[in-house]
Amino acid sequence: MEEWHVPGVAVGAIKDGAVVLLEGYGYRDLESKLPVTPRTLMAIGSNSKSFTVVLMAQLVDNGQLDWDAPVRDFLPSFRLHDDYATSNMRVRDLVTHVSGLPRHDLLWYGRSLDRQALFDRLKYLEPTTSFRGRWQYQNLMFMTAGYLVERITGHSWDALIDERIFTPLGMTRSNTSVTVMPQSDDFAYPYLLLDGELTRVPFRNIDNVGPAGSINSSVEEMLSYIQLHLDSGVVAGDTILSERNAVLMQTAQSAVGSQDQYPEIGPATYALGLGVTTYRGHKQVSHGGGIDGFISAIGWLPNDGIGVMVLSNMSGEANPVPTLIQRRVFDELLALEPIDWSARVRKDYEDGRQRQEEERNKRAAERIAGTSPSHALDAFTGAYEHPAYGRMEVTVRDSALQLRYDQFEVDLEHYHYDVFEVKGSGPDAALAGRVQFLMAVDGKIDRLAAPLEPALDPIVFRRVQEEK
Structure with a gap:
């Protein structure tokens, strides 16, 4: 023990x-x-x-x-x-x-x-x-x-x-x-x-x-x-x-x-x-x-x-x-x-643990330095939905993106381009990995891809058009 x-x-x-x-x-x-x-x-x-x-x-x-x-x-x-x-x-x-x-x-x-x-x-x-x-x-x-x-x-x-x-x-x-x-x-x-x-x-x-x-x-x-x-x-x-x-x-x-x-x-x-x-x-x-x-x-x-x-x-x-x-x-x-x-x-x-450390180093090496998001952070905010997994909500707090998924609330740290790293700890660490925002042909952010199931490609959530 x-x-x-x-x-x-x-x-x-x-x-x-x-x-x-x-x-x-x-x-x-x-x-x-x-x-x-x-x-x-x-x-x-x-x-x-x-x-x-x-x-x-x-x-x-x-x-x-x-x-x-x-x-x-x-x-x-x-x-x-x-x-x-x-x-x-x-x-x-x-x-x-x-x-x-x-x-x-x-x-x-x-x-x-x-x-x-x-x-x-x-x-x-x-x-x-x-x-x-x-x-x-x-x-x-x-x-x-x-x-x-x-x-x-x-x-x-x-x-x-x-x-x-x-x-x-x-x-x-x-x-x-x-x-x-x-x-x-x-x-x-x-x-x-x-x-x-x-x-x-x-x-x-x-x-x-x-x-x-x-x-x-x-x-x-x-x-x-x-x-x-x-x-x-x-x-x-x-x-x-x-x-x-x-x-x-x-x-x-x-x-x-x-x-x-x-x-x-x-x-x-x-x-x-x-x-x-x-x-x-x-x-x-x-x-x-x-x-x-x-x-x-x-x-x-x-x-x-x-x-x-x-x-x-x-x-x-x-x-x-x-x-x-x-x-x-x-x-x-x-x-x-x-x-x-x-x-x-x-x-x-x-x-x-050694293999995990090697994997972390590999992921860090994949990061392309000197890049920026394609849009201002406000353009990424809003609700995104998947028919099974439900709703994710993205907001801006303290000049950074934050993601809320039911009982999870985690910060998103810019990784490169329109990819953000989930920063969770303790029980929130279950929600982890890199979240990618995707654009439609009109240049607007309309999807979010999150790695919720390790055995599959990231799950794609589609942006909800809020009623005016």
């Missing part, structure tokens, strides 16, 4: 149905020196995805849903950019990352759009590959899966999670929104490492994409969830989901497409809301989760009766701690010689 500057960590482990480790380390509130405990609530991020799949599996068990039926059988208004994908997307395809879409996270992250609005805008999102062409991690399809469950049942995803999973598992303190978490008597604040300093950041509300990542829980309660999967869907004699679907959730559906660089880790595949691989020759089912100020790791070895949950309250690439701890606990419970995962990952991290 000290090496990676992580303020607080909670760890829980089970073996053969018994809790063998349940401990908190460090601080949930660094400023007040309040300790992390096994009860401390933290965001689990994308580890929420498998909860959504459990709800879907329950509907399949009840005959209300079919994994292999077209999504449009249940959501007739479902539409993607690609007509073939629209018609052929099966229910299970929603939760296996094969839609053909890249992440498009800035459609929902830091946005005020609700689930209905996000669903309605899917048809405007450009794919980067054909449907089922390759595995691409994607949050919006999981949001759609949660929306589908809501439409079938007539109840909110949040209420269903509480009624059908939290309650039977005794997860009485877990919740589905950061608006609720601070009401607890034991919760963690989120932190980022900014310029070498641990900095508390605001809770990030992602209720709009909740089925993909908004659950908050403790290691104490998450062990009950892991045990549910180790016991093939049964808790205290009651069947929460059928054994068939419990097994299906842990069965590979798609190849992730990359081999881990470490020989102890097998080829990566994805099941239904869970990753499947091998760890030192043992089948491993796992997933990670991350949102502003929190990183988590869930994992179990189904053939060995071992499960591990790790929560932490610092996010960013500088926090591999949950995965490192999880692997170390696996080593101990498997009675294997421990691997120094921290040393391996430290080298990878330093290599990555």
Whole structure:
């Protein structure tokens, strides 16, 4: 923890149905020196995805849903950019990352759009590959899966999670929104490492994409969830989901497409809301989760009766701690010689930082000195819109351009010609890169191109003609 500057960590482990480790380390509130405990609530991020799949599996068990039926059988208004994908997307395809879409996270992250609005805008999102062409991690399809469950049942995803999973598992303190978490008597604040300093950041509300990542829980309660999967869907004699679907959730559906660089880790595949691989020759089912100020790791070895949950309250690439701890606990419970995962990952991290520095230097060298914008700054101001991503507003403040995009507000620093660099920090750093303003044939600025999705060319926003 000290090496990676992580303020607080909670760890829980089970073996053969018994809790063998349940401990908190460090601080949930660094400023007040309040300790992390096994009860401390933290965001689990994308580890929420498998909860959504459990709800879907329950509907399949009840005959209300079919994994292999077209999504449009249940959501007739479902539409993607690609007509073939629209018609052929099966229910299970929603939760296996094969839609053909890249992440498009800035459609929902830091946005005020609700689930209905996000669903309605899917048809405007450009794919980067054909449907089922390759595995691409994607949050919006999981949001759609949660929306589908809501439409079938007539109840909110949040209420269903509480009624059908939290309650039977005794997860009485877990919740589905950061608006609720601070009401607890034991919760963690989120932190980022900014310029070498641990900095508390605001809770990030992602209720709009909740089925993909908004659950908050403790290691104490998450062990009950892991045990549910180790016991093939049964808790205290009651069947929460059928054994068939419990097994299906842990069965590979798609190849992730990359081999881990470490020989102890097998080829990566994805099941239904869970990753499947091998760890030192043992089948491993796992997933990670991350949102502003929190990183988590869930994992179990189904053939060995071992499960591990790790929560932490610092996010960013500088926090591999949950995965490192999880692997170390696996080593101990498997009675294997421990691997120094921290040393391996430290080298990878330093290599990555060097590549980032080289990329920054390359970008700096691309800048053409001595240029000026083609127009006075006032000519760039106004509103620009995209049918999916919505509205951006450009203003002038203190003789410089400023861009507002929903909850983001960043300065634009002149780079060269009509290109400006986004200057954001902390949570606003999600909106980054170079923004280019484009002219019509009449010489007026009429478009703005912003790099909102790294896997695609910049997204073009068209200037809104204000009514006179």
